[in-house]
Amino acid sequence: MTLEVALLFLQQGIASGLVVGSVYALLALAIVVIFKTSEVPNFSQGEMVMAAGYIALYLLVFRNLPLWVVMPATILAAFAGAALFRRLILNQVARANGSPVNLVIATLGLSYVLRGFVRQTGFGDTPRSFPPVIEPQSIMIGQASVTTLDLVILATAVVVMAAFFWMFKYTKVGRAMRAVGMNPKAAQLVGVDLTRIHMIVWGLSGAISAVAALLISPKVLMTADMGSIVTLGFAAAIVGGFTSLPGAVVGGFLIGIIENLVGLFVTSRAIVLAPFLAIMLVLVIRPQGLFGGRVEIKKV
Amino acid sequence: MSDKTAAMAPRSEASLPAGWSARGIPFVQIALLALAAAALVILPFAVTGYVLYIANLLLVFVVLCLGLHLVIGETGQFALAHAAFYGIGIYTSGLAGNAFGWPFPLSMLLAGLIAGAVGVVIGAVALRMRDIYLALATFAFGEAMQWVFLNWDRVTGGPNGLRISPARLGAFEILSDKQAYPVVVVMALLMLVLTIIISRSRLGRAFRAVRESEVAAMAMGVPVRRAKIVAFGLSAFYAGVAGSMFATFSTYIHPDSLGFQTTILVLTMVVVGGLGSIAGAVGGAIAFGLISEVLRQTPSYQEIIYGLILIVFMMYAPRGVFAFIRDRMGRAARG
Numbered sequence: 001m002t003l004e005v006a007l008l009f010l011q012q013g014i015a016s017g018l019v020v021g022s023v024y025a026l027l028a029l030a031i032v033v034i035f036k037t038s039e040v041p042n043f044s045q046g047e048m049v050m051a052a053g054y055i056a057l058y059l060l061v062f063r064n065l066p067l068w069v070v071m072p073a074t075i076l077a078a079f080a081g082a083a084l085f086r087r088l089i090l091n092q093v094a095r096a097n098g099s100p101v102n103l104v105i106a107t108l109g110l111s112y113v114l115r116g117f118v119r120q121t122g123f124g125d126t127p128r129s130f131p132p133v134i135e136p137q138s139i140m141i142g143q144a145s146v147t148t149l150d151l152v153i154l155a156t157a158v159v160v161m162a163a164f165f166w167m168f169k170y171t172k173v174g175r176a177m178r179a180v181g182m183n184p185k186a187a188q189l190v191g192v193d194l195t196r197i198h199m200i201v202w203g204l205s206g207a208i209s210a211v212a213a214l215l216i217s218p219k220v221l222m223t224a225d226m227g228s229i230v231t232l233g234f235a236a237a238i239v240g241g242f243t244s245l246p247g248a249v250v251g252g253f254l255i256g257i258i259e260n261l262v263g264l265f266v267t268s269r270a271i272v273l274a275p276f277l278a279i280m281l282v283l284v285i286r287p288q289g290l291f292g293g294r295v296e297i298k299k300v
Numbered sequence: 301m302s303d304k305t306a307a308m309a310p311r312s313e314a315s316l317p318a319g320w321s322a323r324g325i326p327f328v329q330i331a332l333l334a335l336a337a338a339a340l341v342i343l344p345f346a347v348t349g350y351v352l353y354i355a356n357l358l359l360v361f362v363v364l365c366l367g368l369h370l371v372i373g374e375t376g377q378f379a380l381a382h383a384a385f386y387g388i389g390i391y392t393s394g395l396a397g398n399a400f401g402w403p404f405p406l407s408m409l410l411a412g413l414i415a416g417a418v419g420v421v422i423g424a425v426a427l428r429m430r431d432i433y434l435a436l437a438t439f440a441f442g443e444a445m446q447w448v449f450l451n452w453d454r455v456t457g458g459p460n461g462l463r464i465s466p467a468r469l470g471a472f473e474i475l476s477d478k479q480a481y482p483v484v485v486v487m488a489l490l491m492l493v494l495t496i497i498i499s500r501s502r503l504g505r506a507f508r509a510v511r512e513s514e515v516a517a518m519a520m521g522v523p524v525r526r527a528k529i530v531a532f533g534l535s536a537f538y539a540g541v542a543g544s545m546f547a548t549f550s551t552y553i554h555p556d557s558l559g560f561q562t563t564i565l566v567l568t569m570v571v572v573g574g575l576g577s578i579a580g581a582v583g584g585a586i587a588f589g590l591i592s593e594v595l596r597q598t599p600s601y602q603e604i605i606y607g608l609i610l611i612v613f614m615m616y617a618p619r620g621v622f623a624f625i626r627d628r629m630g631r632a633a634r635g
Contacts, residue, residue: 041432092615101378102614104435105571108564109610116603231443238436273447279440287429 008143013261015144021256022157023216027233028240028248029164030208036181036243037201040090040103041234044111045209046227051114052078052210053217053226054123057130067133075210082206083199085110091195111227118224130217153215160211161249164204168245177201232259235275239282241289250290344481352477354593356549359488360542361585364566365573366495367538369581373570374504375531376511377427381438382566384445385415385536387558389543391449391456394464394553404467404474404548408487411544412537419536420529427528442563449555461554464547480549487545491538495578498534507531565592568606572613574620583622
């Protein structure tokens with residue numbers, strides 16, 4: 001491999017990596033915001049993405065609705081679905097007096113139900129493709145080739161993330177979320193309605209998943225198993241420290257770039273392996289991730 | 301002297317597993333055990349080969365569940381790489397039989413030992429973490445192992461899968477599910493007895509101490525880190541043995557069945573039966589294995605029903621079906 005080819009690969013890898021990485025960053029954000037406030041790694045996040053993708057596909061292709069209706073409808077449906085799951089199911093699980101891990105197992109249950117449901121309705125039987133939101137045209141940036149669709153994906157993801165960070169930092173509800181993340185009991189004492197905040201957090205996480213679904217669906221084949229893409233979101237979250245929101249974003253972009261560079265420089269067969277190796281390496285070398293704080297030891 | 305016995309009495313009662321009364325002979329339990337033993341003996345004479353295949357498969361799942369019970373139920377460490385060790389067991393015993401023609405008891409032992417050794421190495425690294433980090437690290441290891449099974453073509457046959465030659469011992473070859481059944485039953489019972497022995501030993505008490513509170517266990521002089529690694533290694537050993545049991549009656553293995561789905565299936569069985577109880581692990585494996593067989597023809601319903609069972613159990617019977625029944629009966633008896 002000459003230096004010229006290597007430079008070309010490097011540019012292409014970073015450009016493509018930033019695009020998919022922005023979607024991974026959204027997924028990681030959706031995972032981390034739930035984990036920060038309720039200590040639950042949501043194993044159904046991938047299926048939420050998948051379900052949102054199919055809702056959009058149904059409205060767009062089978063109901064022939066215009067895009068400006070489909071997008072908000074999908075995001076709203078995902079918000080409501082996730083918030084209701086938290087309110088109706090997880091609340092009862094938390095009350096049922098089992099071990100904390102039961103919440104995680106309930107999210108696994110949801111992932112099964114969603115996958116089975118999509119398969120049952122017949123949409124998930126054959127791989128489907130989502131119609132492109134805009135006609136993709138090729139653009140050269142430096143020596144890297146990207147499409148206009150790629151740029152739209154990257155721009156949308158960045159705008160959504162910025163909006164989310166603004167909400168989390170400056171609004172009242174965002175402050176309440178941070179308070180719940182730091183100390184739920186103290187937050188309750190100063191008048192934060194825990195049930196409501198948990199619902200909003202789950203709803204937001206669902207809405208972000210829906211955005212990720214709308215962005216990634218035109219680029220991949222849709223199947224009932226497409227939720228496995230969330231593995232990359234988990235990898236990104238771990239690289240970022242799992243409790244850090246900026247870490248999740250940086251982790252997403254890093255994972256996207258690493259994945260593309262591995263595909264270009266090593267072999268495309270290893271792309272699948274890259275996120276798992278990243279998870280294991282980070283956890284072994286620096287378990288708190290790039291942005292995680294000190295590891296705390298639980299008191300007796 | 302009398303002081304000493306008085307101090308001993310509550311401890312000996314506490315060491316009995318839940319459900320056994322120390323006051324009288326536990327007739328109900330003995331009757332149930334006798335019934336189960338009779339069913340196991342009569343089964344091969346009463347049913348067709350297909351039913352025996354299911355019975356074999358259920359017994360493999362029983363051993364898988366017992367292994368996961370040791371690390372999650374007893375020690376409280378959330379490890380999610382069970383299918384990887386199961387796969388290591390299947391490939392090890394399959395290859396030992398294919399390439400070297402080893403007698404099956406030897407390849408079973410080898411399968412368990414290799415899986416256990418890998419488990420100890422992975423555990424030594426992964427068990428520095430806890431909770432979600434441990435779960436994700438072991439999940440990543442499991443997925444990476446599945447990738448190895450899929451891509452190490454020369455050894456595992458890759459995506460074409462691997463044909464497993466019949467298990468043999470001298471001139472005797474296992475060619476049918478009926479011939480495999482006694483071997484599988486004996487292995488499952490051996491592993492069950494081993495689990496009960498471990499659970500009642502000093503080691504089992506150390507496991508439970510770690511589960512309840514690591515700091516308290518450490519203060520009591522339990523080597524926490526070593527106990528965790530031993531539990532993880534043992535669970536990998538169980539999964540390896542389960543894999544070799546599968547290899548005695550199966551002729552073919554494909555890496556598709558060795559991913560996260562299988563780990564979650566075993567986890568579901570253990571949770572539905574009741575996290576932390578041996579009876580729960582066995583009962584969960586049999587009940588859930590049957591459900592999954594009945595629904596095999598309709599995979600979408602299978603997924604929906606799995607999911608609903610998990611959710612409903614977590615909502616209303618979070619400590620498993622046995623604890624649920626016991627609580628209800630206790631409440632009814634108290635009035």
